Amino acid sequence: MTQLPEVPPAGHGPEEVGLTGVRNFRDVGGLPTTDGRTLRYGRLYRSGHLAHATEADAAFLAGLGLHTVFDFRNAADHKLDGLDVELPGVRNVSIPLSDPADGVEFWRLVRDGNIEQLRSILADGKGTERMIASYRSIIRDRTAEHSRVLHALAEDSVPALMHCAAGKDRAGLSIAVSLLAVGVEREAIEADYLKSNDAHRRYRVRRSDTSAAGMSDEVMELLDPLFGAEAAYLSAAFSTIEEVWGSTDRYLLEGLKIGPETREKLRERLVEDA
Secondary structure (H helix, E strand, O other): OOOOOOOOOOOOOHHHHOOOOOOOOEEOOOOEEOOOOEEOOOOEEEEOOOOOOOHHHHHHHHOOOOOEEEEOOOHHHHHHHOOOOOOOOOEEEEOOOOOOOOOHHHHHHHHHOOHHHHHHHHOOOHHHHHHHHHHHHHHHHOHHHHHHHHHHHHHOOOOEEEEOOOOOOHHHHHHHHHHHHOOEOHHHHHHHHHHHHOOOOOOOOOOOOOOOOOOOHHHHHHHHHHHOOOHHHHHHHHHHHHHHHOOHHHHHHHHOOOOHHHHHHHHHHHEOOO
């Protein structure tokens, strides 16, 4: 019998497992399904990017027995943070879930804009509105990419780690879709998603002006909708599924081309036996 690698208990963050260059890491094992079962530990992980992983971080990740790392960043993300560290024997799959040109000027202002410019693009709920629109778009327009991920998990990619830059939005939605496919309760999906708000998990805000003015409380408050996990964002994703496809089952079958046989394979790989 193959000895499964030891994994941290659900809910433990990078500090608890000794990761210093990888943020927002966790095992989604232990989450409850609607049929009374739970997700297996050591099968599906999520995190921020692996580009800044230390040697010790890489050793820990290599010890998880990963088959595949899914990187949902785009070329602009790679230019900003770098490529993932190489883990021996692990397949790296790049599936960008956002266009490198999407919002280039917006994100330039986030990084370099003064307070007046930030107010113009983020104040009065505009930051929140942008995030909700992004979540809706990824669900509606990235069905081929999410289909590819789920088919890969069903066939040969487990144990798997999914990440984007912060491990919150693109990876968060991909994890959510995967969990929906195996019947995890929506409340549990939301609870796991919101863990990305934990102080030790959050993506570090990147600003050119790191002075007191450039990183003031008002600036941080304006930027918060972009770098925080909000229940409203995930709710918008779920609502989009209902609005476009009518139900989760139809979304999986018609939108993602995931039939009963593939869903059963996913459950066999990710969910504890009854």
